[in-house]
Amino acid sequence: MIREIVQVGDPVLRKKCEPVTRFDNDLCLLLDDMKETLKDAEGAGLAAPQVGVPIRAVVVDVEEGYFEFINPIFVWQKGEQYGAEGCLSVRGKAGDVRRPSKVKIVFQDRKGDRYSLVARDFFARAICHELDHLDGVLYTDKADHVRNAD
DSSP states (O other), X not given: OOOOOOOTTOGGGGSOOBOOOOOSHXXXXXXXXXXXXXXXXXXXEEEGGGGTOXXXXXXXXXXXXXXXXXXXXXXXXXXXXXXXXXXXXXXXXXXXXXXXXXXXXXXXXXXXXXXXXXXXXXXXXXXXXXXXXXXXXXXXXXXXXXXXXX
């Protein structure tokens, strides 16, 4: 089911999200809906608070593939990249943001199994952007300037 994407100004986007503790059918349905919503919106990532659910879950769909990260935590961040970002919750805007060029995260999957992953370049940028959402941070908080998207 395609869910409504919450827009800037909604307080759920500014909440620090709660960890996922129940790996059940409700979580699976949410993740499935987030995947469908992300594909419909043609985005690179979507965090649970962007669909009004303040839990630590994100989905990312990039060249490297489709990923679900539950309770993700940064292990380390290296390097630097600088570039334009937009957000499905900040329609019509873009801004230039400095991010690490390489990150390592640990996370759980929808069953609760633990994994680690190293991401580079745009994949790293997408992960950083989505994990910020879990702490109530928008890219506009970090951007040098925000402008109307082309």
